[in-house]
């Protein structure tokens with residue numbers, strides 16, 4: 001591949017950023033036309049000695065020979081991105097697209113083609129992740145990170161398909177007396193032998209990035225509803241990713257799971273984050289309204305960490321706010337934190353919605369929160385997330401019968 005004297009070879013991977021969107025909104029003929037016009041622009045932008053090839057879909061590869069250093073490949077990439085920024089004429093529309101490029105440069109004339117391909121692919125993935133519309137040169141440490149991610153992804157896929165290794169823990173939420181259990185939040189756990197102990201926030205992010213969150217979220221909902229319906233637990237709360245809510249069929253999916261498991265809608269709470277409210281789109285709004293209409297409570301999780309304005313809160317029907325544990329954590333350590341948390345509790349009051357404090361770790365924090373009028377408490381002071389059977393024992397619910405059932409599913 002790289003027999004050309006002493007010069008180096010650069011491999012560029014290029015991928016259009018919103019190709020699917022063009023296909024979805026303007027139709028496949030427009031998508032095909034976009035690919036054709038892109039190919040023509042790329043061809044024009046490179047020298048005759050270089051090569052451009054379509055790899056499939058909206059992906060192209062370019063081989064630049066005789067490149068002296070990385071700067072040369074970067075200049076070409078810069079030019080390509082600019083060329084693609086000019087509007088495309090598709091059907092009767094002017095369409096603006098951008099592209100991402102991954103660059104790999106051979107170390108010398110004897111480049112290993114497979115190695116270059118792999119590096120360009122990794123660099124492209126990084127370019128997309130870092131915000132699209134940009135190029136990214138492969139850097140050595142990308143290897144480990146991406147390989148690890150891909151490994152996690154495939155293991156997670158496997159776990160989801162076979163249903164082993166993933167389970168739910170339940171963290172009870174208490175009344176102010178510290179002993180009455182009001183409900184519990186389902187928290188995913190992945191006990192993988194290799195990635196064991198990988199925190200949920202990390203593998204959830206990978207699932208979101210790699211398009212697996214729908215499947216994972218559905219599994220969690222089903223599992224949590226199945227568990228709750230066999231107990232006297234008043235309600236179970238399930239975390240929902242913003243990406244799940246963007247899926248037009250989400251509300252129906254939830255309804256189907258409730259119907260299938262037999263759990264009453266009033267016993268399910270869905271925890272969403274503030275970004276969902278900012279994501280001001282009709283699909284999300286309609287889904288939230290339909291879910292609430294059916295009797296499911298909508299809870300705003302990690303409240304105070306996002307950007308929701310009072311207007312958003314007023315406009316979107318929410319049943320409960322959960323004060324983020326970063327605020328609760330400061331109680332008793334930092335003067336102003338008391339005033340901030342009090343303001344959040346008062347805000348919930350003014351909006352006429354419930355309020356839960358999460359991450360309560362000390363008696364002092366709890367006492368301050370009780371004094372402010374907070375009524376629901378979750379945190380290590382009261383209980384860690386528990387295995388299903390442990391939760392039922394703690395709550396004194398259905399002793400015996402469910403301990404075997406829970407052990408089987410744990």
Ligand code: C2E
Nearest residue numbers: 187188200201204220239240241359360361378379380381
């Ligand atoms: P979250 O929904 O805000 O869940 C509360 C997190 O705080 C849990 O972390 C819980 O173990 C932790 N926690 C509870 N009490 C305390 C405390 O007193 N101190 C401290 N330091 N931490 C406490 P976890 O289980 O690691 O989950 C992290 C996040 O991952 C969750 O935050 C949620 O955003 C996400 N997550 C977990 N399970 C799921 C799921 O099934 N689906 C989705 N989409 N996200 C999930």
Ligand code: MG
Nearest residue numbers: 185239271301
């Ligand atoms: Mg939550």
Ligand code: MG
Nearest residue numbers: 301302322358
């Ligand atoms: Mg939270």
